[in-house]
Amino acid sequence: MSLKLRIIPLGGCGEIGKNMTVFEYGDQIIIIDAGIMFPENDMLGIDLIIPDYNYLIDKADKVQAILITHGHEDHIGALRHLMGIVDAPIYATRLTAGLIRGKIREAKLVGELDLRTIGAGDVIHIGDFTIEPFHVAHSIPDGVGYGITTPVGLIVHTGDYKFDHTPVDGWAPDFAKLAEFSQRGVLCLLADSTNAERPGWTPSETVITAAFDRLFQEAQGRVIVATFASLISRIQQVTDTAAQYGRKLAITGRSMKTNVRIARELGYLNIPDAMLIDINQANQLSPRKVAILATGSQGEPTAVIGRLAHDRHHSLKIQKGDTVVLSAHPIPGNEEMIYRIINRLLQRGADVLHEAIANVHVSGHASREEMKLMINLVKPKFFVPIHGELRHLKAHGQLAQEMGIPERNISVVENGAPLELDEYNLSVGSRIPGRYIFVDGSGVGDIGPAVIRDRERLADSGFFIAIAEVDDQGKLKGKPELLSRGFVYLEESTDLMVGAEKTIANAINNSGQQGRQLRKKVQSALAKYLYAETGRRPMVHAVIR
């Protein structure tokens, strides 16, 4: 019986196969990407989410390679965690490798890093696999997809991509390589589904140039552009337009500074030294001579734009006549924060341009017509939509079916469901147990649903704690001590506190109960009283001594 290739999407929340995909054949494993996900709004207090590596723990020595598609956080951000389990070389293109090195240096792990720089067009033999990275266009330069020749056939993994004929860096997607793959015969295509609900063709990055040109021309004061720190091509466009209109450029925000430095060092970003100024210099110049690149396009309150909106930046202040450009698309869940920040900036006298009213952003992902082109270029036997929520994968799967791939050859799976492939069949094995691994502070995976539920409860109505002493007669001794936060405004709640004291006294005196039973009785009497008085359900604890 011949072996099957197992392809296992792992990941954080929401998107499938985005953060990490495992390819396993016999005793050989390669991994594509190791990224983080950002928590949803109701995952309270969680900093980020990493894939559940449990499956790899007792197979760590089988891992031959970690292949990275591009330098975004959701593809490289969990490398530092994966490195604690898996000791395999990491393969990445030049810019991606530079960004990884920066990350790992921050985490003080550099000594351990076996990072191998590859280029699109290379052919790399790793055990039973032959790896062929091919160039794709995306919202960060130097992105690749991978052709992976396995013992069962050729698999093509697109990474994140769009078919941009006129990318800012002039490096168009490698159509020829995809066509070549199809000539060899592709067993299975795994393709980016992010925009599977968007009809048409995603506009080229260069369409933004016109909008930038116009807004720089019309701006009466400073131009402040917020975008993703990794959107190097956008940074290049801002630089070029600023130069054209005789403006100097200040870079603000930690991640923006880091990425600009790395991208300039490696030659992916061209900013003349003479153009760069710091914020203090910017504050000295005439507003019409100044452009500023900033972080915070997602409304993050502690990034530069968030601080400007709330007038909490140490050296920069919004002034009338400023034009603020949010050159980004709201990530679902961030809309409310972003709109609030737009309103605040308007309040302070800035003009604000954003995607909804100006042509200042395009997506980095393929739309439906590009997806069709990808399928027709590659002509795979089997099709597996990845990179998207279930709704995107379903839509992408349906599109593939409409294009003639038989339904039985299309597999829409969720994270943890192993695809099993041979030359003839694609099936889904039984699900590998796994969960979200929450990172909160320095804790990794130590917080589960119970803690989150407590946080929800506390967020909703706070807590109310009573500390009471009971004498030998089973009577309340003295006054109970009450401690409460997030429940009511204590200074205006004297009556409520007096009532709570009475409730506690009534529950304790003559109850004849003690220990755990008495504590429960006091807690339930208190909870009932507080709900009756306020309609709220704080977390109630009683400590009986």
Place this chain on the structure above:
Amino acid sequence: MSLKLRIIPLGGCGEIGKNMTVFEYGDQIIIIDAGIMFPENDMLGIDLIIPDYNYLIDKADKVQAILITHGHEDHIGALRHLMGIVDAPIYATRLTAGLIRGKIREAKLVGELDLRTIGAGDVIHIGDFTIEPFHVAHSIPDGVGYGITTPVGLIVHTGDYKFDHTPVDGWAPDFAKLAEFSQRGVLCLLADSTNAERPGWTPSETVITAAFDRLFQEAQGRVIVATFASLISRIQQVTDTAAQYGRKLAITGRSMKTNVRIARELGYLNIPDAMLIDINQANQLSPRKVAILATGSQGEPTAVIGRLAHDRHHSLKIQKGDTVVLSAHPIPGNEEMIYRIINRLLQRGADVLHEAIANVHVSGHASREEMKLMINLVKPKFFVPIHGELRHLKAHGQLAQEMGIPERNISVVENGAPLELDEYNLSVGSRIPGRYIFVDGSGVGDIGPAVIRDRERLADSGFFIAIAEVDDQGKLKGKPELLSRGFVYLEESTDLMVGAEKTIANAINNSGQQGRQLRKKVQSALAKYLYAETGRRPMVHAVIR
């Protein structure tokens, strides 16, 4: 010196002049609308927000009338609170009055209700004001705007509107009345700005008919349509299409049932008795014979669709072949919840149609071309954009300027800023102090930023409380009692607890301090220790006895 008319937008959060507008001339006041706002995601634990009525408290006896534009919550939901302060008749059209009566009955206040039914086209004299309600099209039937003839001139307030030439109820907007107003001369137009960032013309409600027809035709199983309970025309469309394809109709969800009952009683909704079934009957019928109307189009976890997505509905279960239609637009802040519910429904085997992929919803508000038509129909001297966030108002104001209204005649203000008008001038008076009035449980306005900040802190990292006894020598007596929730998973944190006990002992023993000072010392030592160990900052309290 002649008196000025003061127009004061009041309101909750975000949108301006949406929930309530006060018109004041001399000793006479009329109010338009009294609505609630829903809290933003970071207003933790808050149920809803009502306008700050403080300005009205010592002027309550001057209020002549409360005019209601239409029956949406953000226009009528705060009447029950306003009635506690102001004792004036409420004027509303028939359906709106029916919905108000339902609300007030729920709040058990009906005895006090002086509700006067009016109709579009009426002319009502109230003190120095002449009120002329005129019909508008919106996403609920029987909506009106108001022409208000005041001693300084004619003011037109559009309410929420769109120019729908083919509304489902056949009742087109009253263009003639608007034109007549302009012939008389309009001093000031206050107009709905919700869609001021949307180019073009909002499609008619009837364009959805085609999409519904197609999906009912194609659906192999049950059709479950979620929409706003107040979107009576949508409910009519679902009814009509279901009837056409021989399906019975079940109504689910409390607000949906209530509104359907009221709208049927008043003749605004036509559903034959024979068509209506309950859920149990629906479960007996062939899926192809069933349509279900449901609440939960905004992803609310406790509404029908939310329960179905999480398989927590008492008598209904998603089955393979169901088509679920989300016939609504995500309100900003709800996107993440809605997408999660879509993914869950797909997981359970349903097909899901929503606005992004099918023509199943249109907005109830005018887009930019309609806004232009409104301005040209009314030809006001002064223009005040209302109903929208600041970003929408700015865009609407700019549009008015592009259409030739001089900048000085346009006023973009925020809630609480009084517009002062006479025949010749529009100016903005000094801001009336006000804030958001949060409703949480039965408490109205008793929660402010301090409580919310505590809830944020608790949501982020929970709390950690230590109760320690100190003997006469100032030494820790026995073991401190530790209480913590929402911080770490206690069962796996034994070492941390032991370390915390040691930290407390070290802080107390030989400190020479007592009382408040000692407590602070223990708290700060504990907070430092916990942060060093976990990278988290729970709310830390020490109780020293």
